[in-house]
Amino acid sequence: MIRKLIRKVLELPSGMAKRRNKPHVLPLAQHGIHRDQLSHAALKVTSKLQEAGFAAFVVGGAVRDLLIGAVPKDFDVATNATPEQVHHLFRRSRIIGKRFRIVHVMVGPETIEVTTFRGGGIDDFNETGRIMADNTFGSQEEDAHRRDFTVNALFYDPHSETIIDYHQGVKDLHARRLVMIGQATRRYQEDPVRMLRAVRLAAKLGFEIDEDTRKPIRSHAHLLKKEPPARLFDEMLKLLMSGHAYACLKKLRDEGLSRGVFPLLDAVMDEGGEDTFLQLALESTDSRIHAEKPVSVGFLLATLLWRQVHRHWQQHLAEGEKPVHALLLAIADVESEQDNDFAIPRRFSTTMREIWTLQARFDSRTGQRPYRFLEQPRFRAAFDFFALRAEVGEVPTTLVQWWDDFQHGEHDEREALIAAARQDGTGEAEAVKKRRRRRSPRRRAPADSAGESQ
Numbered sequence: 001m002i003r004k005l006i007r008k009v010l011e012l013p014s015g016m017a018k019r020r021n022k023p024h025v026l027p028l029a030q031h032g033i034h035r036d037q038l039s040h041a042a043l044k045v046t047s048k049l050q051e052a053g054f055a056a057f058v059v060g061g062a063v064r065d066l067l068i069g070a071v072p073k074d075f076d077v078a079t080n081a082t083p084e085q086v087h088h089l090f091r092r093s094r095i096i097g098k099r100f101r102i103v104h105v106m107v108g109p110e111t112i113e114v115t116t117f118r119g120g121g122i123d124d125f126n127e128t129g130r131i132m133a134d135n136t137f138g139s140q141e142e143d144a145h146r147r148d149f150t151v152n153a154l155f156y157d158p159h160s161e162t163i164i165d166y167h168q169g170v171k172d173l174h175a176r177r178l179v180m181i182g183q184a185t186r187r188y189q190e191d192p193v194r195m196l197r198a199v200r201l202a203a204k205l206g207f208e209i210d211e212d213t214r215k216p217i218r219s220h221a222h223l224l225k226k227e228p229p230a231r232l233f234d235e236m237l238k239l240l241m242s243g244h245a246y247a248c249l250k251k252l253r254d255e256g257l258s259r260g261v262f263p264l265l266d267a268v269m270d271e272g273g274e275d276t277f278l279q280l281a282l283e284s285t286d287s288r289i290h291a292e293k294p295v296s297v298g299f300l301l302a303t304l305l306w307r308q309v310h311r312h313w314q315q316h317l318a319e320g321e322k323p324v325h326a327l328l329l330a331i332a333d334v335e336s337e338q339d340n341d342f343a344i345p346r347r348f349s350t351t352m353r354e355i356w357t358l359q360a361r362f363d364s365r366t367g368q369r370p371y372r373f374l375e376q377p378r379f380r381a382a383f384d385f386f387a388l389r390a391e392v393g394e395v396p397t398t399l400v401q402w403w404d405d406f407q408h409g410e411h412d413e414r415e416a417l418i419a420a421a422r423q424d425g426t427g428e429a430e431a432v433k434k435r436r437r438r439r440s441p442r443r444r445a446p447a448d449s450a451g452e453s454q
Contacts, residue, residue, distance in 0.1 A: 023141070023144075023164045023165060023166045024164075024165040024166075024168070024170070025162050025163070025164055025165075026162060026163040026164075026165065026170065027161070027162055028161040028162070031067060031163050031170070033063070033066045033067065033156060033161070033163070034161065035158040035159075035161055037066055038058060038062075038075060038158060039072075039075055039110060040107070040108070040110075041075070041105075041107035041108060041110035041111075041112050042058055042062070042075035042077065042112055042158075043158055044107050045077050045090070045105050045107065045112045045114065046058065046077055046158050046159075047158070047159075048089060048090070049077070049079050049081060049086070049089065049114075050159055052081075052089055054079050054080055054081040054085070055079060055080045055140065056077055056078075056079045056081075057077065057078050057079070057140075057155035057156055057157055057164070058075055058076070058077060058155075058156040058158065059076055059077065059078040059115075059153075059154070059155050059156070060076045060078075060147070060152045060153075060154075061074075061076070061152060062074065062075045062076060062156075063154040063155070063156045063163065064151045064152060064154060064169075064173065066156075067154075067170065067173055068173065068205070074110075074111075074112075074113070075112055076112070076113045076114075076115065077105075077112055077113070077114045077115070078114075078115050078116075078117060078140070078143060078155065079114060079115075079116060079117070080116065080117050080137075080139075080140070081114075081116065082116055082137065083095045083101045083102070083103050083116055086103040086105070086114050086116075087103055090103075090105045092105065092106040092107070093105045093106065093114075101116075102114065102115045103115075116137045117137060117138055117139055117140050117142065117143035118136065118137065118138060118142065118143045118146040119136040119137050119138025119139075119142050119143075119146075140155065140164070141166060144166035144167065144181075145166070145181060145182070146181075147181055148180065148181065148187065148194050148197060149169075149178055149179060149180060149181065149197075149198070149201065149213075150167040150168060150169035150172045150179045150180075150181055151169045151172055151173045151178065151179075151201075151207075152169070153165075153166060153167050153169050153181060154169045154170065167179075167181055172210075176205070176206065176207045176208065177207060177208055177210055178198060178201055178202050178205075178207045178208065178209045178210060178213060179210040179212075179213055180194075180198070180210070180212070180213040184212055184213050184215070184216050185216045185220070188216055188217070188220045188223065189220070189223065192220065192223035192224045192226070192227060193224070193227065193231065193235055195217045195220065195221065195223075195224065195255075195257065196224070196235045196238075196239070196257070198213060198214070198217065198255075199217075199239070199248060199251045199252055199255055199257060200238060200239050200242055200248055200251075202251060203242070203244050203247040203248040203250075203251040204242045204243065204244045204247075204248070209255075214255065217255050217256060217257065218255065218256035218257075221256055221257050224257070233344070233345070237297065239252075240282070240285070240300055240304075241285075241289060241295060241300075242289075243286050243289040243290055244286060245282040245285055245286055246278070246279050246282040246283065246286075249282075275307055276392045277303070277306060277307060277388065277389070277392045277394075278303055278304065278306075278307065280388055280391055280392060281300070281303035281306075281388055282300075282303070284388070285300055285303075296351065296381060297348050297351075298347075298348045298349075298350070298351025298352045298354075298355065298381075299351065299352075299355060299381050299384070299385065301344065301348055301349075301351075301352045302351070302352040302355045302356060302385060303385070303388070305334055305352075306356070306385075306389075308334045309327075309330050309331055309334050309356055310330075310394070311330075312329070312330035312333040312334060313326055313327050313330035315330075316329045316330055323360045323363065324357075324360045324361075327356065327357065327359065327360045328357065331353060331356050331357065351378065351381070354378045354381075354382070355378060355381050355382050355385050358373075358376060358378060358379070358382035359382065359385065359386060359389070361373050361382075362382075362383075362386050362395070362399060362403060363399075365402065365406075365417075365418060365421035366418060366421055366422050367418075370403075370406055370414070370417075370418060371414075374406075374407055379407075383400075383403060383404075383407070386400060386403070387400050402417060402421065405417060
């Protein structure tokens with residue numbers, strides 16, 4: 001009781017206190033994870049470290065995922081070997097990071113992230129309590145206290161096939177509960193991004209955030225504004241690429257993180273109500289991630305802001321602007337609304353803008369325009385985006401089918417499609433407008449001459 005009172009007065013996280021916990025060791029019969037469920041690279045790295053006399057464990061998310069029957073996307077290893085010792089042991093490895101040094105060990109196509117057990121003696125904080133340097137090494141117990149959530153502080157020994165649990169993480173896992181190790185307020189001050197991780201993990205795993213872990217989030221959300229924009233952008237991508245993107249966005253709003261943290265998402269969050277197009281796009285992204293298919297970040301970002309672009313586009317069309325010019329004006333409107341302090345990397349913003357711009361070209365189906373459109377590098381991404389728009393009723397599904405047939409058809413089939421498009425109202429109107437534009441200069445010339453002569 002006295003120890004708890006002192007810790008509360010000093011605002012020390014319980015995980016950082018000078019205390020000894022006897023870990024709970026679970027044998028194979030209790031947890032059911034066999035060593036052959038690990039990747040070849042994870043087994044090789046842990047085995048080589050142990051053969052060299054070091055302790056080595058698979059740790060964190062991989063153990064958590066295996067316990068709930070999911071397939072880990074990667075494997076991390078924790079050891080008592082220093083980064084230099086790990087680097088010396090593995091020829092294909094490199095030490096990265098300054099604030100938090102880790103070693104990347106390459107085994108075939110796989111990269112294993114190896115961290116040295118972290119100690120509790122941290123004395124490099126900024127004025128808000130954020131950790132600025134963290135290369136103090138310690139014991140496995142200290143390392144367990146330093147980790148964020150109890151379900152991420154599980155160590156698996158491939159040699160003995162046992163799990164070492166210092167914080168009842170397995171119990172929390174079975175209860176589907178996300179619990180911060182230590183005092184949540186202090187842990188969020190040490191690293192504000194932990195609030196985003198709590199939201200992402202809860203949405204991804206379908207867990208409830210423990211009340212003591214959840215309560216400080218809303219009042220400490222402002223700390224995230226001081227994080228580097230590049231780091232926040234990376235965290236936003238992790239949310240969107242988690243395989244549970246829409247659930248993550250809703251969880252952000254629920255926990256009070258929907259304003260000011262991600263300027264890119266502010267417009268999306270402010271809209272309110274259900275965004276059917278966005279939900280459909282994110283569900284499509286989730287499906288591709290679950291199927292281990294590639295996902296275009298530029299395409300994903302384009303879906304986030306499309307509702308705003310589309311609204312401005314319709315406004316400019318109503319004002320009499322031509323479709324292409326109206327769309328360009330709409331894109332400029334939305335981009336100007338974004339926070340200038342939060343710049344999307346050019347490699348993503350270029351793709352996003354091209355996908356939007358090409359939407360105005362799907363109405364052009366006569367002459368050589370469809371052939372030239374197919375040659376556009378972003379045609380396929382623009383078409384997939386166009387197909388999503390059709391699913392929510394923005395554009396006719398018959399138009400999507402026409403372009404699907406055209407891009408997969410032979411030359412004669414394509415010519416027949418163009419001829420059919422010329423006969424419908426849109427194609428005929430385009431042809432008339434084109435002929436009028438060509439004849440109009442010749443018509444005006446005599447009148448102008450006559451006017452001058454008078």
